[in-house]
Amino acid sequence: MIQIKDLHKSYHMGSNSLHVLKGINFDVKEGELVSIMGSSGSGKSTLLNILGMLDEADEGEYILDNVPIKNLNEKIAAKYRNEFLGFIFQSFNLINYKSALDNVSMPLYYKGVKRKERTERAMHYLEKVGLAQWSHHLPSELSGGQKQRVAIARALASDPKVLLADEPTGALDTKTSYEVMELIQGINDEGKTILVVTHEDDIAHMTKRIVNLKDGLIIDDSPVEQIRASAHV
Amino acid sequence: MFSRDRWDEILEALNANKFRTFLTAFGVFWGITILVLLLALTNGLKNGVTADFGDFATNSMFMWTQGTSKPYKGLPKGRYFSYKIGDVAAIKSEIPNLKYVSPRNQLGGYNGANNVTRGTKTGAFEIYGDYPEFIKQQPMDILQGRFISYSDIEAKRKVCVIGTGVVKGLYDKEEEVLGTYIKVNGVNFLVVGTFKMSNSQGDGEQDASTIYIPFTTFGQAFNRGENVGWMAITAVDGVSITSLKQQVFDLMKFRHKVDPTDERAIGHFDLSEQFERINGLFSILSLVGYFVGALVLMSGIIGISNIMLIVVKERTKEIGVRRALGASPWSIKSQILQESLILTILSGMVGISFAAFVIWVMNIILDNAGPVDNFANPSVSMQVVFTALIILIVSGVLAGLIPANSATKMKPVDALRKE
Numbered sequence: 001m002i003q004i005k006d007l008h009k010s011y012h013m014g015s016n017s018l019h020v021l022k023g024i025n026f027d028v029k030e031g032e033l034v035s036i037m038g039s040s041g042s043g044k045s046t047l048l049n050i051l052g053m054l055d056e057a058d059e060g061e062y063i064l065d066n067v068p069i070k071n072l073n074e075k076i077a078a079k080y081r082n083e084f085l086g087f088i089f090q091s092f093n094l095i096n097y098k099s100a101l102d103n104v105s106m107p108l109y110y111k112g113v114k115r116k117e118r119t120e121r122a123m124h125y126l127e128k129v130g131l132a133q134w135s136h137h138l139p140s141e142l143s144g145g146q147k148q149r150v151a152i153a154r155a156l157a158s159d160p161k162v163l164l165a166d167e168p169t170g171a172l173d174t175k176t177s178y179e180v181m182e183l184i185q186g187i188n189d190e191g192k193t194i195l196v197v198t199h200e201d202d203i204a205h206m207t208k209r210i211v212n213l214k215d216g217l218i219i220d221d222s223p224v225e226q227i228r229a230s231a232h233v
Numbered sequence: 234m235f236s237r238d239r240w241d242e243i244l245e246a247l248n249a250n251k252f253r254t255f256l257t258a259f260g261v262f263w264g265i266t267i268l269v270l271l272l273a274l275t276n277g278l279k280n281g282v283t284a285d286f287g288d289f290a291t292n293s294m295f296m297w298t299q300g301t302s303k304p305y306k307g308l309p310k311g312r313y314f315s316y317k318i319g320d321v322a323a324i325k326s327e328i329p330n331l332k333y334v335s336p337r338n339q340l341g342g343y344n345g346a347n348n349v350t351r352g353t354k355t356g357a358f359e360i361y362g363d364y365p366e367f368i369k370q371q372p373m374d375i376l377q378g379r380f381i382s383y384s385d386i387e388a389k390r391k392v393c394v395i396g397t398g399v400v401k402g403l404y405d406k407e408e409e410v411l412g413t414y415i416k417v418n419g420v421n422f423l424v425v426g427t428f429k430m431s432n433s434q435g436d437g438e439q440d441a442s443t444i445y446i447p448f449t450t451f452g453q454a455f456n457r458g459e460n461v462g463w464m465a466i467t468a469v470d471g472v473s474i475t476s477l478k479q480q481v482f483d484l485m486k487f488r489h490k491v492d493p494t495d496e497r498a499i500g501h502f503d504l505s506e507q508f509e510r511i512n513g514l515f516s517i518l519s520l521v522g523y524f525v526g527a528l529v530l531m532s533g534i535i536g537i538s539n540i541m542l543i544v545v546k547e548r549t550k551e552i553g554v555r556r557a558l559g560a561s562p563w564s565i566k567s568q569i570l571q572e573s574l575i576l577t578i579l580s581g582m583v584g585i586s587f588a589a590f591v592i593w594v595m596n597i598i599l600d601n602a603g604p605v606d607n608f609a610n611p612s613v614s615m616q617v618v619f620t621a622l623i624i625l626i627v628s629g630v631l632a633g634l635i636p637a638n639s640a641t642k643m644k645p646v647d648a649l650r651k652e
Binding site for chain 2 (some may be wrong): 032049052054055074075078079081082083087089093095098106107108109111117154158
């Protein structure tokens with residue numbers, strides 16, 4: 001599903017140059033649940049942003065679902081993001097003046113789905129994350145866990161190939177974190193490819209494979225025994 | 234471009250911060266209100282001043298005789314002469330492009346002595362000897378009966394058409410006017426019609442205290458013979474009387490043996506020239522109105538642009554999220570543009586409506602308070618309203634342009650990182 005070869009990325013700040021990714025190679029197959037770990041500054045978020053086409057690599061090859069991602073203009077990048085990717089953020093990033101249902105249907109709006117079908121599909125995903133009865137609430141009326149579940153429903157709405165989660169449990173307490181992970185595991189069980197960036201060991205061990213980053217290089221990439229989040233709830 | 238979804242998006246965004254939306258809109262509202270009011274006031278001033286010209290056909294001049302100032306062909310200077318009825322035919326036949334040439338004679342005048350009687354009632358009125366076409370130069374509403382006709386002229390009938398002021402002065406209420414006789418300077422005239430000025434302003438009473446009789450009758454009854462007091466000459470539409478008047482003067486000087494270089498012998502008042510001058514003045518005033526109004530409006534537009542910039546800045550993260558979800562730069566841009574456009578047009582419409590309301594109130598007050606000097610019926614035409622709307626649309630787009638561009642300038646990754 002994802003193939004990355006020799007990925008480099010540096011940031012330039014004035015005369016200083018910061019080499020963040022120094023040659024990343026890794027593949028993700030369809031249906032995998034991968035966690036990317038590393039201390040802060042290791043480059044894990046940069047990697048995720050490049051995978052999410054929010055940022056561009058300086059060098060290297062990135063192939064997503066057999067489509068080479070290279071020299072995109074913003075219009076095509078937006079189209080690819082809409083078709084291929086679903087984002088889950090640490091701070092949820094829901095639009096605060098839109099109801100849960102409207103938030104979930106946004107990717108479908110940008111995809112050009114008709115209003116009626118959009119609402120049906122958004123409702124379907126809200127049901128999936130167990131928030132059907134909250135569909136008309138604003139984000140401010142939801143708890144942190146609920147917000148993240150709305151965000152997950154939104155990421156799923158356009159039926160993307162890959163879910164990218166950037167510290168999805170970073171703003172949640174342990175119990176809610178496990179609930180969210182349980183949901184993510186469930187989605188993965190249905191065959192969706194998911195990448196999770198985290199710095200929490202217990203969260204990482206709920207995935208099927210851990211990629212460890214340090215100073216812009218992968219120092220360890222190994223499959224792990226998946227711990228079911230439901231065991232903790 | 235304006236789908237229902239887009240409407241929802243825009244209304245949601247505008248509703249998200251109502252107070253700010255209101256304040257932003259107020260700038261444009263105020264600007265367009267001032268613009269429309271300024272133009273309406275200019276128009277009111279124009280209406281007031283041009284009303285002093287009455288309804289008289291504006292492409293006209295009045296021409297009378299004065300003493301000669303130069304000796305010519307053996308005739309001394311300081312000689313008085315009079316136009317003759319033959320001059321009218323000469324002018325009509327020799328000078329093209331003239332629409333009406335009306336010879337006139339007058340008896341009585343403002344603050345004159347009593348000159349008209351009917352039974353025991355008397356009054357001082359202005360009596361004019363006129364030709365039928367005079368009503369085309371000076372429009373008036375015939376209330377009863379008719380105006381002077383050519384058969385009156387030919388038969389030198391002693392008939393008259395009297396103004397409402399005359400009726401009031403000489404008749405009892407509800408009394409039948411047509412078919413009665415009034416005595417003008419001792420001569421009996423049959424009343425065949427009554428009139429009032431179509432659009433009288435200020436001079437209404439004087440106009441209404443007027444009696445029209447056939448020109449030929451006037452000459453015979455009041456001993457004027459062939460003499461003509463003065464002439465009212467109107468040129469055809471599209472040809473200015475100002476450009477023709479010198480020909481008329483030259484002809485008159487020739488016919489009355491006046492030195493062609495004698496500037497004093499013929500007096501005239503060029504209504505068209507005066508009217509043009511006033512019109513020019515008001516064109517400039519309108520221009521000033523547009524200019525000042527547009528400047529005020531511009532500060533409102535800058536306000537919108539400014540606020541939209543802040544809105545874009547505040548919503549940087551939201552815009553980042555939208556782009557992560559697949560919003561193309563154009564869809565973001567067009568949303569910002571449309572927000573600004575709708576805000577501008579909406580507040581502009583309210584501004585125009587408010588200005589219209591103020592104008593309406595002004596007119597009611599004017600109606601109740603009676604005529605005011607040099608000011609009447611402030612109003613704007615639909616043309617002005619459409620112009621204002623076009624200005625609004627253009628400026629709404631302009632106001633949104635910079636913010637819309639700045640909204641998509643940032644890379645999505647940076648936008649998402651913003652708190």
